[in-house]
Amino acid sequence: MTDQAVDVGGSAAGPQEWNGRQFFGRQRELKELREDVERAGLDTLSGRKSPRARVLLIAGRPGSGRTALAEELARRLGDDYPDGVLRVGLTEPGGTPVPTERAARELLDVLDVPVPPGGGEDELTQLVREALRDRRVLLLLDDAASAEQVDPLLPENADCLVVATARGPLTGIPDVRPCTLGGLLPKASVEFLESFAGSVRITVDPRAAEQLAEECAGQPAALALAGGWLSIRPQAAVADVAKRLHALPDDGGVLTGQLPVAERPLVRVFRLVYESLPQPNARLLRLLSLAPAGFVDAQTASALAGCSVSAAQNTLEDFVAYGLLRTVGEPHERPAQYAVPGWLAPLLVKLAATDRAGEVQLARARMLERTVRLLQSCRAVTEPDGSPARKKLAGLPRALRFPSAPLAAEWLRTRRPALLAAARLAVHDGDLDTLARRLVAALVRALAAHQGTEAAAPELYGLHQLVLDVAERRNLHREKAAALLNLGDLDAGTGRTAEALVRYRAALDAGRAANDPYATGRAMESVGGAHQELGDWQRAADWYGRALAQRLARGERGDEARLYGRLGAVHTYAGRYGEALRNWRAAVAGYRRLGDLPGQARALSEAARVQEYAGRPEESLRTCREAVEWARQAGDLRLQAALQLRLADTLDRLGDPAGARLHRGAAERLLGPEGEAAVPACEIRSASAKD
Structure with a gap:
């Protein structure tokens, strides 16, 4: 595995933050950290093998260069960790701690470990630890707000190394000695300034450079700002910056009012830069x-x-x-x-x-509207030429169009963290709910179009939860029902059937409140499916029956036929073969009225299965032959082959091995040399019950 990086926000980044300039200073700290890697821990001293990775902590204020030092250390130690360097930020720029489950999900993404949609913190962090159990990686946890963020992500593998950055000590993580950062030494500070201002201006007035470094208190972020100011103004002298900074008061303006003394040098340099901007x-x-x-x-x-x-x-x-x-x-x-x-x-x-609050809100609305249009364009480029979406795309300004689907997919991949954050912030804001709903809907469609619903399921789960939040806040019952159904489907797909059942029941209530027949019918059918998955055949049949009654009343024939089939399957599982056969025959009749030949053939094949389990092989044989004929007319080769194999098994039981061989040969010819028979629609779990 090559070096990898994940960033969920985080604070100031490493050397690339200063436009790719080389790393300056911190040699003593680097030496101490490298020695700390080799230092015997408490477990080793007690004669036990360490159960977890060693943790190195770099403590310092934002702007102190703590992340740059951590990444320089990771660069120097990278060869010792052949499975890569993983990086995740634990605090967003605004100071909000990143939820542990989100950080774990980002790490699992980089490690190519499937992420269960809706997985909780314990489940996801356990997957991270399992993924790292047999790897030798260096894990960089940037800007940790507390030990509670770090502890669940620690690999249970002494061959890994964790480098964490934080404002102060992480109380609760054992055997960790913080490397606390102050300012750079004067020599390193001047060299850092020289990388921006050039050697001539520093050589001409070295004393002014030292004064400027002192005004910046040796803080890398402050030095970078001062150096950037000089690089933009090649005619300015270093002494000019030092004098301007010295003249700025410590307690003036909205920025420096209540700041601690240690943070004032950085803020003063920022004021100098900010006030010089147009x-x-x-x-x-x-x-x-x-x-x-x-x-x-x-x-x-x-x-x-x-x-x-x-x-x-x-x-x-x-x-x-x-x-x-x-x-x-x-x-x-x-x-x-x-x-x-x-x-x-x-x-x-x-x-x-x-x-003014109105201007800020207008800017936020413009940003969200632009994001919605970009996402719509990102999805539209996946549609066929000549489709309504492509025609609409052609009418957009050039800046909002993607020239090809691969470029749109790459944009979506690289912007995904920002897009997901935009959706969360829009919903949390609460004042722009209409835009928030459009943004979430556009993001769901774009992710599904480029990644597929299965691959995008972890992100879709969070987005559907956002839709649910807005719907509950605004009493939008129809949207609430849709969000609950989507969340229930994702829960059911990951084996959380009990949770899915709760979602489906809540969706049924919301659908009824909205007077939405589709939502209520879909919810009743989903409740039945959840009970079926839980093995409660009686309740499953009851809910399928309710859903069927609604479909019959509305004349929705396609749904009627499907529900007859679901009822037939449930009765088959329960061993009630008479009821099962009646429902499968009703499904056959429904598909016949619709002209759906493949559906008719599949329903007949299931009816034949029920007859076989009910001990009526001759009837099963006739029904199966009828199903083969309909499958042949439908052109469904896999279904034909599966039915031929079923005919062969039935003939074997009836004592006709020659006929069985003929049908197996026919199945082999249909499937080809490497084909496989179609998967049966349902497995009979019990054949002991009598009708």
Whole structure:
């Protein structure tokens, strides 16, 4: 496995945050951390083998370079961990801790481990530990808010190493000594500045460079901002920046009012940069506080600012040069995506609070509307040429169109964390529920179109839960019923049948409240299916019967035939062969009226199965031959082959081995040399009961 990375938000990233510049300083800390890897732990000293991975903790404030140090350590130790480096952020840029189940799901995605839709924290973290049990990986947990986030993700494998970053000690994780970061040493600070400003300006006035480093308190984020300011202004002297910073008061403005002393150098440098920005750029920077999970691209920035995509792209590149944003992914990837560093997000929230609430809400609405249109375009490109969706796509502005389905799928893959975060934030906001519902619906359709409903099921589960939240808040009974049915189907598909049954019953109540015949019928049938899965044949038959009565009253013939078949299967499982046969014959009649030859053939084959289990082989033989003829007319080769094999088994029991051989040969010819017989529609679990 190659080095891999997962990012669910997190704070300031590693060396690439400073535009790919080399790592500076921290040699003493790196040496101590490497020695700590080899240090004997408490288990080793007591003579026991360590049951878990060693944990290294790098503690420091946001902007102290803790993540850069962690990633530099991971780079240097990477060869010792052949199964890769995994990275996951445990705090979103706004300071909200990432739920453990979401972090576990992201890790499982990278490890290519199937994720059960709707899986809880215990289930998913157990899967993570199992996946890492036989691997040698380095796990980087960035910006942990507490030990409770870290502990469930620790591999139960002493061959793995965990490097965690946090503000302070993680009380509750045993045998962990924090490596606490202060500022860079003066020499490293000046070298870091030189990587931005160039060697000439530093050599001309080394004392000014030292003063600037001192004003920045050696904090890497502050140094990067000061260096970015100098790189944008090649004619400015280093002394100019130092003087400007020194002149700024510690307690002025909305940013520095209640800040701890240790955070003031970074905020002062940020004020210097922010106040030097043109007004439109400063406004866009403030609005980046709305960026979902701190991720932004040119489309998002364009919608927030109400400007062109090209202008937004240029502004974002300027922010990168200033050190205000970092590039996500490979530098050559286009369209580029950027992330707001963790230290910057709370400052942007403070600044955005000074804007008028109506303007901020309008910017949020524009961003969500743009996202909806992009998702609609992303799905439409998968439709056939000439379809209504493709015609609608052709009428969109060029900036909102995807030239091909593969490019749309790649956009969806890279933007997935931001898109899911946008849906969560839109629903949580509560003021833009109409847009939130459209966004979730568009995201569901795009994921299903590009990944398939089965592959996208883990994401779809969370999205259906968001729909349910909005529906309950707004008393939208029809949407509530739809969300509950979808969630119930996903629960049932992962074996949580009891939970699915609760969902289906709630969907039935919501469907009745909405006076929605489709939802109520679908819910009753699903309740019956859940009881069938639980082996409660009586209740399953009762609910299928209720659903059938509704379909009969509405004249929905296709659903009638299907429900007759489901009733036939339940009665067959229960050993009530007379009832089963009557229902299968009703299903045959229903499919005949519909002109559905494959359905008619399958229903006849099940009727033949019931006759066989009821001890009537001659009747089963006649029915099976009739089913073969209908399957032949329908052109269903697999069904024909399965029925030929059933005929062969019946003839064997009737004492006609020659006839049985003929039918097996016919099945082999239908299937070909590598074919397989169709899977039976139902398995008879009991044949002891009598009709």
